[in-house]
């Protein structure tokens with residue numbers, strides 16, 4: 150399988166972007182605590198699409214069942230001013246408890262889980278298992294001509310693993326997106 | 338306090354408990370139970386509009402002129418979708434609305450039932466918040482929460498979508514109590530250290546200016562009073578956005594007039610050259626800033642706003658104070674008084690001298706005419722003849738709106754209702770109806786364009802039904818004048834589709850509705866005609882036939898800086914060359 154090389158053409162110059170335009174792009178991980186009510190995810194995603202913000206990855210799950218609290222982890226990118234805006238815009242949504250920029254404030258630990266399907270025979274199988282071992286990936290399914298590996302780590306590690314599997318016989322990848330938490334004893 | 342009743346009765350009960358005595362609406366299948374509950378009570382007065390967009394704008398006019406939450410009630414499907422423009426308008430201009438929509442019964446949701454639409458999905462982007470009520474247990478809480486969310490913090494529209502089965506269901510009603518919202522608690526009190534810092538910056542300023550906006554109006558009359566006090570204490574000049582007109586009286590000696598694209602020469606130059614800008618409840622809209630990288634390049638900026646996302650959104654500021662205008666200004670006035678700072682009186686005097694030279698340009702001047710009514714002249718006469726009355730002005734959108742902002746002068750807040758952020762043609766007539774409902778004895782005038790007013794003309798019937806004597810003052814130039822002006826300036830005078838063809842005879846139209854029609858095209862007869870309008874006890878459509886090709890100046894062309902304004906003199910002899918003032922980049926902008 151050939152990975153499509155994504156080289157999007159540069160966006161047309163926005164007449165409004167003069168102040169923000171050439172600023173350095175940063176990647177930030179935001180943690181958003183929300184009331185787990187219907188439509189809350191649509192509000193968050195709609196905010197990003199409506200205001201033209203990037204979503205690199207998004208995960209969501211309930212984290213406190215009794216209080217109906219869900220935690221959304223969003224990895225986004227943009228100039229620092231835009232990231233600050235994103236935080237404030239999220240805070241405007243009524244069912245949102247708290248928005249924390251983990252990249253800015255919390256030396257966050259970030260993890261993602263991936264399942265990677267690889268097809269191959271002979272030496273390719275040996276090589277795949279050897280690499281999996283080096284990456285602490287587990288085999289969770291196997292046939293005579295394929296493996297499915299399970300791997301956790303930060304997004305870079307997973308990217309790297311996937312790239313290494315590509316020439317061996319990468320079939321497909323399923324990733325959870327990033328979950329993140331701050332270091333130390335305090336909550337966000 | 339807690340009583341058993343149906344969902345429909347709860348709606349009416351909650352309106353009572355919230356003091357919402359006026360409701361703008363239009364019935365349909367999915368709200369019949371609520372209409373039945375309305376029929377059986379006397380507290381809430383229902384105003385039947387002729388189009389649901391009209392209900393939304395009427396509720397906006399009601400809200401903006403009274404400081405209360407505007408309420409509307411519409412049916413599912415087309416009733417709900419017809420409100421979308423009004424909801425978006427209210428969102429852009431921070432107007433508190435509660436919009437109750439009927440929905441198909443819960444078990445039919447998602448089945449493409451008759452008159453079903455995904456109301457919460459559709460309105461998610463044009464409301465501050467919205468709710469689909471899934472059970473009768475949730476209804477009382479949601480009703481009260483909606484009023485809280487609509488009116489606190491930065492106000493905005495809230496939709497409550499109520500399926501028909503929930504309206505019929507019986508449950509326990511609770512009053513509003515002091516509902517503490519779980520997540521939504523906007524900060525109203527400003528950080529005192531920051532306010533102190535702001536006072537220090539103000540005391541040190543040599544060329545300061547107050548730039549105030551709709552947030553002062555949102556904050557209530559108290560905020561306007563405090564603003565006037567602060568202006569008096571400091572002696573600083575003050576300008577305002579379109580949305581903030583009336584917060585500081587136009588007769589006040591520190592008033593520079595409106596700023597921005599069609600603002601005065603003195604206001605825009607003061608903004609450009611100042612060394613300290615104090616933004617109060619204003620959001621640095623592109624009609625204000627013009628070219629962002631040339632916006633007031635030499636100034637330090639303080640920004641007071643209740644919405645943290647407004648601060649640093651378009652323009653980076655040096656000091657952001659999050660809080661409600663009235664609360665922050667109260668602290669600011671107190672701190673200024675107690676610290677009695679030494680201002681640089683010499684520098685301020687110099688600054689005012691400079692401002693006076695800008696004022697001398699008389700940027701609102703226009704070439705008078707004896708033959709035709711100049712639109713600016715019409716507004717000036719309207720102002721002179723109504724200023725001593727209890728008058729409220731609404732507008733449509735276009736040149737007439739800008740001329741109204743420039744030549745009608747407001748002394749008090751809540752007297753000026755206009756669609757600023759969305760620029761919705763068709764806003765003014767229904768808004769006037771809403772204002773008149775809130776102020777039955779007042780003189781309510783919609784300053785209109787002949788194109789805009791046709792967009793919600795059907796609301797004349799509403800005005801007549803409730804004997805609301807609103808006055809529609811049409812500056813009829815037989816053009817979508819604002820569009821024509823841009824085509825003249827940017828597109829070589831190719832007036833593509835901007836001529837108002839096949840207009841109705843507005844006098845006959847008024848009569849057809851049972852209102853009074855007046856036409857005037859003679860400058861000498863204008864005063865008498867206006868007096869006739871004012872003295873009429875009925876609704877009036879006034880067809881004021883004005884100069885067709887008049888342009889609205891001054892104007893900052895798109896993509897230009899504040900000190901690159903076009904003034905009327907220049908435009909008179911430059912004619913076609915104006916097109917060359919706006920460069921290619923500017924043409925891209927709206």
Ligand SMILES: Cc1cc2nc3c(=O)[nH]c(=O)nc-3n(C[C@H](O)[C@H](O)[C@H](O)COP(=O)(O)OP(=O)(O)OC[C@H]3O[C@@H](n4cnc5c(N)ncnc54)[C@H](O)[C@@H]3O)c2cc1C
Nearest residue numbers: 550551552555578579597598599618620643662757758760
């Ligand atoms: C044809 C046309 C031409 C226009 N030309 C001009 C022009 O020349 N000049 C001009 O000024 N406008 C013009 N406008 C209007 C313009 O588009 C904007 O609507 C307007 O400038 C915004 O005003 P504002 O900054 O006061 O913001 P608003 O939209 O009134 O926003 C209010 C701000 O105050 C904050 N706020 C709200 N409540 C509070 C509170 N209680 N305490 C503290 N802060 C609060 C809000 O968060 C927000 O940031 C024009 C519109 C049209 C349709």
Ligand SMILES: Cc1ncc(C[n+]2csc(CCOP(=O)(O)OP(=O)(O)O)c2C)c(N)n1
Nearest residue numbers: 735736737762786787788789816817818819
């Ligand atoms: C609903 C809507 N459609 C289109 C526009 C674009 N637009 C802005 S001003 C204008 C012309 C308004 O004409 P008129 O009401 O006659 O006012 P004038 O400018 O002539 O005073 C138009 C079409 C708008 N603001 N709103």
Ligand SMILES: [Mg+2]
Nearest residue numbers: 786787816818
């Ligand atoms: Mg017109």
